[in-house]
Amino acid sequence: MARTILVAGTASHVGKSTVAAGLCRLLADRDVEVAPYKAQNMSNNARAVGDPDGTTGEIGVSQYVQARAARVPATTDHNPVLLKPRGDGESQLVLQGEAVAHYSAGEYYADHWDDALAAARESHARLAADHDVIVAEGAGSIAEPNLRDRDLANVETARFSNADILLVADIERGGVFASLVGTIELMPDDLREQVAGAVITKFRGDRSLLAPGIAAFEERTGVPTLGVLPYDDPGLPEEDSVSLPSVGERAVHGGDDGVPDDRAVTVAVPRLPRASNMTDLEPLAREPGVRVGYLPLDASLETADAVVLPGTKNTVDDLRALREAGFGAALSAFNGPVVGLCGGYQLLGERITNAGVESTDDLDSLAGFGLLPVETRFEADKQVEPVTREFRGVGPLSGAAGAVTGYEIHMGRTRLVGKAARPFPGDDGRDPDGAATDRVLGTYLHGLFENRGPREAFVETVFAAVDRDRPSGNGNGTAPGTTGPAPGSIDAAADRAAALLTEYVDLSPFDP
Structure with a gap:
């Protein structure tokens, strides 16, 4: 039976995904057969994956990333239960990769939670049969008394796997020792003995200043503090949209590249109420001189140099929200490059x-x-599949060509009703996976900008449109003459997460 390490948190967004990915890479590099796992995830950032039996399904992006970190093919067993919020208090339930239906929270827990628990147990058992260690990621806080009898990702996982629990707490929020002590106090009695240690994340400053607090915490709880991670973002894709601004707020990503803002370009992204797969934009934000601005729906596009419409869990309702905010008129008046991804492609149509x-x-x-x-x-019906296709640069991605990889997760079939170029030459002309005019391109391919050719072609087009020289730098590409993972890639981020754990955390309690 495989050993399970549960990376649990005192709250959401404390760094569990980073710690889990780092553990997966560390163990894989030590030739340990390791697999990631999250019994239940709630996120609209998903990936399409293929299972050994030839079927396809979708899982949360963090488990896809952690599988890459573990150097194993991602499968639906890595995230057997996925809830994808669609608004109005409902989520789409995805069991072992397959979309079931939309349910309210009450309906899910009353009528479908037992099915979810069974799926989670089955997937864990299959992984345990084939691996030495399972690195499981919890969700939110492991100490929520109101959810204790239905906490699949934390409490149930810890119980049915007999996991060693690594508790993660974020010091940037303040009150880190209170949150650690309170979490342990509120955990179910039978799980407290399974806590092997705690890690404090996002610390800025002199670690010695924490010594009195660490000593008091350890004396009170008997739980050792295994490490303090500095504030350092390895660059892993975000699990959900919690890091993006709320609707009505503005935020800009990118800018730590030494390029003055007056020499940079801005790619405007409307912050859709039901946005999904926003990780599509992260590779652009890492390009030198590119600023990705997440804008309120009623924001002006006058300062934008390009526009990308992202995916959405509910194209219809987001289309109506955009129209109500006046975005349609602003987009019609915009003359720069425009790209629509998945739901964004659908929005751009007639x-x-x-x-x-x-x-x-x-x-x-x-x-x-x-x-x-x-x-x-x-x-x-829903289209879910990882894909590799030949890409032909057209419209705002002119100049790119060659094989590209990505994935499709969408409902709806799109057909041509007029003349347009096709970015994928093999498309059926009446049912294309993409279409383009001279300055507008839409495609169902998520992960398009993770491919160097299309990404660099788009960035070149944007800089050319504003008659500005593009800053030097390779962005996410591998510099000529170098080896190893490309800067900004998932593998590079996993290596960085592993290096952080190696340097700052005592992992001896989890040695195989």
Whole structure:
């Protein structure tokens, strides 16, 4: 039976994903057969993966990243239960990679939680049979009394796997020792003995200043503090949109590249209420001289040099929200490069039909923004698959060519209703996975900008459109003559996370 290490937290966004990915890479580099696992995840940042039996499904992006860190192919067993919020208090339930239906929280816990628990146990058992160690990631806080009898990612996982628990707490929030002590006090009695140690994350300053607090914590709880991680972002993709601004707020990512803002370009991204797979934008934000601005729906595009419409869990309702905010008029008046990804591709089309499939309203047809001559019809079935395709640079990605990899997760079928270029030459002309005009491109391919060719072609187009020299630098690409993972890549981020753990955390309690 494989040993399970549960990376649990005192709260959400304390660094669990980074610690889990670092552990996966460390163990893999020591030739340990390791697999990631998260029994239940709630996120609209998902990845399509292939299972050994030839089927495909979707999992949370963090488990995809952790599988890469563990140097194993990602499968749906790594995240057997995925909840994808769609608004109005509902989430789509995905069990072992397959979308089931949309449920409210009450419906899920009353009628489907037992199925979720069974799926989580089955997936863990399969992983345990094939690996030496499972690195499980918890969700939120492990000490929520109101959720104790239905906490699949934390309490149930710790129990059915008999996991060694590594407790993670974020000092940047303040009150780190109170949160650690309170978490242990509120944990179920039977799990306290499973806590092997604690790690404090996001610390800035002299670690010796924490000594009195650490001593008091250890004396009170008997739990050793295994390390203090400095404030350092390895560059792993975000698990969810918690790091993005709320609707109505503005934020800009990028800018730590030494390029003055007056020499940079800004890629505007509307902060959709139901945005999904926002990790698509992270490779652009890491390019020298590129600022990715997440804007309120009613923001002006006058300072934007390009626009990217991201994916959305509910294209229909986000389209209506954009129109109500006046974004359609702003986009029509914008003359720079525009790219739509997945749901963003659908938004750029002439219309959406059978729209009631995605909305609670009885809708038939809804006009899109009309920048691409395509029409999307929604059906109940869902397209989920990892893909590798030949890409032909057209429109704002002119100059790129060659094989690209990514994934598709979408409902709806899109067809041409006019003349357009196709970025994937093998597409059926009536049912394309992408379409383009001279300055607008839409595609169902998530992960497009993780591919160096399309990413650099788009950045070159944006700089050329504003008649500005592009700063030197390779962005996410590998510099000529170098070896190892490309800077900014998942593998480089996993190596960095592992290096942080190696330097700052005593992992001897978890030695195989």
